[in-house]
Amino acid sequence: MVLQRRLEYGFNGYQVPPTPRAPRSARKRVSSWKKNEDHNRMCAFDLLATVAGKLLLEVDDSVSKIDHEEIKIVNGSGSKPNVCDKGSCNKPFFVSEIIKAPDTDTCSGPASGITVSDCKIEDINQKQMQTGPPENGKLPFVNNVDCNLNLVIRDDDDDDDDDDENSFEGSRRDTLNKKTVRAPPCMRDRRIRRLSASKQWKISQNTDVYRNKINCCKYQRPLRDYPFKKRRLYQLDNPSKSDKSGFIEGGSSLDATSQDSHVKLKIKSFRVPEFFIEIPETATVSSLKRTVMEAVTAIFSGELHVGVMLQGKRIRDDNKTLSQTGICHDNELDALGFTLEPNELQVSPLLCPENQPLIRYSPAQTVANEVVIRQQADSPMTNSRNITVSHHEMSVDDKSGLDSRALVTVPANNTGELEVVPVRKLKGAEVAQRRIRRPFSVSEVEALVEAVEKIGTGRWRDVKLRAFDDANHRTYVDLKDKWKTLVHTARISPQQRRGEPVPQELLDRVLTAHGYWSHHQAKNQFKLNHQLEPQTCRLL
DNA sequence: CTTAGGG
DNA sequence: CCCTAAG
Structure with missing residues (x-):
C-alpha cells in the first residue's frame, strides 16, 4: 500500500x-x-x-x-x-x-x-x-x-497525588533554581522553550493516551520508564x-x-x-x-x-x-x-x-x-499565559489568537539590533520560535577565533564565557556551530563563500587552531597547560 | 547542564 | 539555527 x-x-x-x-x-x-x-x-x-x-x-x-x-x-x-x-x-x-x-x-x-x-x-x-x-x-x-x-x-x-515533585514542571523549576548562576537569562529562556517543545514530554503523553486505549482493548503494552512523570490526562477513578x-x-x-x-x-x-x-x-x-x-x-x-x-x-x-x-x-x-x-x-x-x-x-x-482524543498533550510549560521569549524579546500572548502569519516585531534591544520573532511552528501546545538569524560579524569571528585559540575546541562554555559572556544571543552551541562553519568556510574556495567576507587571516587562524586542537584534545590539555597551549597553537 | 554532531 | 543523544 x-x-x-x-x-x-x-x-x-x-x-x-x-x-x-x-x-x-x-x-x-x-x-x-x-x-x-x-x-x-x-x-x-x-x-x-x-x-x-x-x-x-x-x-x-x-x-x-x-x-x-x-x-x-x-x-x-x-x-x-x-x-x-x-x-x-x-x-x-x-x-x-x-x-x-x-x-x-x-x-x-x-x-x-x-x-x-x-x-x-x-x-x-x-x-x-x-x-x-x-x-x-x-x-x-x-x-x-x-x-x-x-x-x-x-x-x-481524588486528585491526591499530583506528582508535583516529580513532574516535569517541578523538575524544571528545580533545575532552574539550582542553575540560575550558570545560565545567562537568555539561555535560560531558551532552555525553557526547548523544554517546552521537548518531544520527550509529548511522547510520554502520547503513550499515555494510547496505553489507555490499549488497556481498553485488553491489550497490554510493556511498561517503560519515562524521563518525566506523565501528567494524567484524566482520572482513573472508580467509574461507578x-x-x-x-x-x-x-x-x-x-x-x-x-x-x-x-x-x-x-x-x-x-x-x-x-x-x-x-x-x-x-x-x-x-x-x-x-x-x-x-x-x-x-x-x-x-x-x-x-x-x-x-x-x-x-x-x-x-x-x-x-x-x-x-x-x-x-x-x-x-x-x-x-x-x-x-x-x-x-x-x-x-x-x-x-x-x-x-x-x-x-x-x-x-x-x-x-479531551482524550488529543494525542498531543499539553506541556506544563503552557500553563503560563505568556511565553516569554526572553527578557528583551516579545511575549506572545496566549489569548491573542495568533495568526500563523503573525510576525511579532520587538523593539530594538540594547545592541540596536532589531529582533523579529516569527511564529513559525505550532507543535501541539507549544509555539516554537526560531531565533532570528544573526550573522556573526567579523569582530565576533575574531573574538571567537581568539578564544578558541586559547581554550580550544570542546569547551564551548568556556569559550562563551571568555569571549561572548555579554552576548546573550550567542550560546555556546552557537559558538560551536559558528566554529564549525568557520572551519568549513576556511576550507572552501573564496568564491564559494557567502555572506560578509571573513578576512583570510582569520580563516587561516581558524584552520590552524582547528588542526591544532583536533590533535590535542582540548579538554585534557587544558588542565595541564592552558596558558602554554595558546602560544603553541598560534605558532603553528 | 554541556558537548557533539547531524539536520 | 535547530534538535537531541549521550554523558
Missing part, C-alpha cells in the same frame, strides 16, 4: 526504549525518520487495532489477497501528510455534538476514553479529483468519513462514582473548586477533511474499507488539536473554566462542538489563506485539556 503521507507526521508514538549509549566519539545519529519509522508503523498498527477494532472484524479473508501496492491514497498535498492542503484547512474536521452519555463507558477499562463503534464511508462517488483526472478516470472520491466515538470528560475528584452521579450534576457553576460538578460529553461523530483514495476497481470492498481505515488512522496518528466551539463560536480562552465559557449542564446538547485540527494545519500561511487562529491549551480546567 502506498500511503502518500509520512507517518512521522507529528506523531512520535512510543518512546524508544533506552539503548546503551555509545561513547560520544562513536555517536552517529541515525536519521530521525529512520528511527521513528518502525515505531510509527507500530502506532499505526495499534491504532488500527484499537480504533478500527470492530471494523476489521468485518474484513473477510479475501483481504489478505489484495495486493496493497495497488492502493494509493492521495492525500491533498501529495507527499505531505498535511490533510489541510489546498485550502481545505479551513475545513477542520468537525467533531461532534454533545449527546447524552450512556450510563457506563463503552469500554470496560476504567481508563477508557474513546472508542470507535462504527465507521462508514459516507460518500464515495466517481467524481474526479479537482486537481486533475486520475489515470484511469475512475477515482472513488471520499468526501468525508463519519465515525462514532465516545468521549467522556470527567472531573478529577461518576456514573451514578449522572451526566451533569451540581450547580451551574463549574469552576475549579466545585469538584462534584460533572459535564459528560459524548462525541458522536467527527468529520475528517477531504482526502482522496485511489483504488482499483478490482479491489474488494474489504480492501476499500481497510484503505479508508488506513487513511483515517493516518489522520488520527498525527497530532491533533482540539478546538472547542460553543454555539458556533470558537472558545479561544483556554484558561476559563467551563462555566465561565458557558459550558454547563443546561447547554443544549448540540451547543458544544469540537473540531479536530491536524497539527500542521496552522503552520503554513500559504496553506491557510485565511487567518487560522492558533489554539493553545492550558492544562488546567479547560475543555481542551481533558
